[in-house]
Amino acid sequence: MRDPRFDVWSPFAERMRVQINGEIYDMARSDESWWRPVGVPEIPAEGPVQEADYGYLIDDDPHPYPDPRSLRQPHGVHGLSRTFDVNWYQWQDADWRGRQLAGSVIYELHIGTFTPDGTLDAAIERLDHLVELGVDFVEPLPVNAFNGDHGWGYDGVYWYAVHEPYGGPLAYQRFVDACHQRGMGVIQDVVYNHLGPSGNYLGKFGPYLANQHQTAWGDAVNLDGFESDQVRRYIIDNVLMWMRDFHVDGLRLDAVHALVDTRATHILEDISMEVDAYSAHLGRPLSLIAESDMNAPRIIQPRMTGGYALTAQWSDDFHHAAHVTLTGEVDGYYEDFAETRGRGMGALKKVLTRGFFHDGAMSTFRRRHHGRPLAPELNAWRLVASTQNHDQIGNRATGDRLSETLSAEQLALGATLLMCSPFTPMLFMGEEWGSTTPFQFFTAHPEEDLGRAVTEGRVREFSRMGWGEQDVPDPQDPETFRRSKLDWMELDKPERAELLELYKRLIALRKAHPELTSPWLAEVAVEYDPQTGLFAFWRGDLEIVLNFSDEEQHTALDVDVRWTEYRELPRILFATNEAVTLDGERATLPPHSAAVFGPTPE
Structure with a gap:
């Protein structure tokens, strides 16, 4: 029987060979540009011990490249791929029936800084804290393989592989299983709109990127150009992999406004149809949450009305209105939310009663009108709201949280606003006790030139806002990463413990009153x-x-x-x-x- 683990799609290649455990085998090309190995001996697939390191030699290039669908990159993003048997793990969640997003509370966390060890197994040890808090869904930032030991994860280059320093794919299965056994679902943050700058070899295999479309990160993913059918399948198969092989309950789709797709059926609609079909097969709910900058109702509208039918989308408008009202900060994109003498309350009223603030209104920050109104019958829980999240903290110059400038009383005020709002509330790790550790932008690019470029780019970005070079933490400095780790010892302080109890009471109140x-x-x-x-x-x-x-x-x-x-x-x-x-x-x-x-x- 043919072993499909080593099949690879590569329309660019004229000749393809695969290196498996040091041995090189020829590959044959099909009409669909899929290459399959010839004469490979049987390699046992039972368990993680019987594994093979492998890579592809394209044309006359002597360098073996990792598998675009690699499940493990134990040697980093530049090294060989390793096989992984997704069926070896013995799941203990047979009784898990899932959770619907409506009525739930989400908790966003970054695996690398959630605990001192920064691993998936270490995160399991803190899950009981989330259960006691009243969390329904855990939402990890991206865990796919990226360059370097630590980073936010949004510059991943192997979407199918779990970042090895976190523990790899087997540890991820344990993590999801542990969440389910405690009654919590998992929504995994994924990035399909761009690839990271280091370790991206997909362009050697095929047209994964489209130079006819540009994003803030360079060439867009090829969703509508030549050979784009297989690129779309690459994304959809990855979506289903997380749900089938890793049992996740939903995905948070990063920056969907950067998914440039001119085809009659948008990739988001394709994804939602496939997930709905798989949800019906599983008999439990699966959620898709978009991060969208468009304020476009079609993201969450039903397909029969021309929408993409995703479950929900993030609400930046709620965050901005709440932030202005709580802090008085009115610079940058906060400007529109701070009407004269209104303390942001007028914007807050509009968001609470109409969902979007920019619903066709003028956006001063964008210098144009932005968005369109939501339908009156919209279910408000389809907007995921927060007063703090990784973006709104980490994209500040020093990664400062609200606890840096607000008192415990003001933090409690913001918590009440969030938990009593009509939207799906989301907390960012440590918010529940008013953590004082920052969440800064950190990277660990081994390439000296790339690391320097990231550091200089960060300085340039904030120099336009009046920040000096000495005031902006260096993303490449290991201390920037270390200082961003949660300090769980803060819970020993009475003021922090009191705020945690307040969050518990608020979540319990939310669940006790159907209003x-x-x-x-x-x-x-x-x-x-x-x-x-x-x-x-x-x-x-x-x-x-x-x-x-x-x-x-x-x-x-x-x-x-x-x-x-x-x-x-x-x-x-x-x-x-x-x-x-x-x-x-x-x-x-x-x-x-x-x-x-x-x-x-x-």
Whole structure:
């Protein structure tokens, strides 16, 4: 029986050989430009011990190149590939029935900095912390193979392989299994819009990149040019691999606006159709979440209305509106969210009631109009919201978190806003206790020239914003990576432990009251006063009141409008500060505090 592990697609090659464990074998070409080895002896596939290191010799090039579909790169992205038996691991998640995204809480983490050891097995040891917090989905940043020992993972070049310093593919299977055994799903962050600058040999095999389209990272992936059918299949097969061989419950698709595709059926629609079909086969939900800069409803609209039918997309608009209101920062892309004397509250109201802020409105940062309105019937949980995430922290000059400038009371205020919003909330690792460790941009490119170029590019980027070279951490400095690791010892500090307990209470509150997971934006009502700093919004019969000011504020709850059917006066269901009081219908909130009020049942 033919062994398909060594088959490779290469329309560019005139001659192809494969080197397996030091021996070289000829390959035969099919009509579809797939090459298959000739005369390869049987290589056992049972277990990780019976493995083979291999690579491809293209035409007369004596250098063996890794497999574009490599499952392991134990020698780095420039080394030989190694076979891996995806069926060897004995899964313990037969009872896992999955989770739907609606009503869930996501926790974004970076494997390399989540624990001191920075491995998948070390991350397993911290999963119980997430269970106690109330997390439903763990979302690791990209784990595919990239150049160097450490990095963010968005410059990966082998999409099928798990980064070896994290533990490789077997450790990843253990990690997903451990999450499932604790009742949590896994949403894996993947990058299909570009390839990293080092170790990308795909262009030697075929037209994986398209020079007719450009992105911020160079040539776009070839989704619509000559020979693009197999490139699209390369992506779709990778999507299904994560779900089939590694049991993940969903994918977060990085920067889908950079997937340049002029074909009648967009690659995102192809992906969603394939995932829906596989979900039906598995009998459990599978989610696709897009990071999109377009504010385009078609990303999450049903296919029958011309949409791509992805499950959800990130909401930068919520982040920006919340950030301006919490911090007062109004530079760069925050400018549009800071209306005169509004403290960002007007933008926050629009986002909470309409989903998008830029829904065809003028974008000062882009110098053009941007986006289009969401349909009124949109399910609000299809927008994934956060007050902090890897992008919005790590793409700042020093990678500073909100804890760098906000008090614990202000952090609690932001947590209440996020958890009581109509969207799917996502936390960034350490946010739940107000971690003070930064999350900086770090790389470990072994090539001196590439490393220098990354460092100089980072300095140039922020020099335009007034930052000096000495103020911008060097991505190539190992200390930049080390200082970005979470400090779990911070949980021993009373202030951090108290914030963690507050997050637990908020997540429990969200799950206890169906009003907080109601999917209808049309049911959200907002009132605010920029003079007092009070901001209030309704979720069904619950009124959430936030005091963004430095002074104590008093407000009358809107009992007559909302609670006329109840005989009793409202009560405090949750408060960030014990000093929040309620006297009949009149509430008093200390500076930088928030509370959730609800009716007292008969």
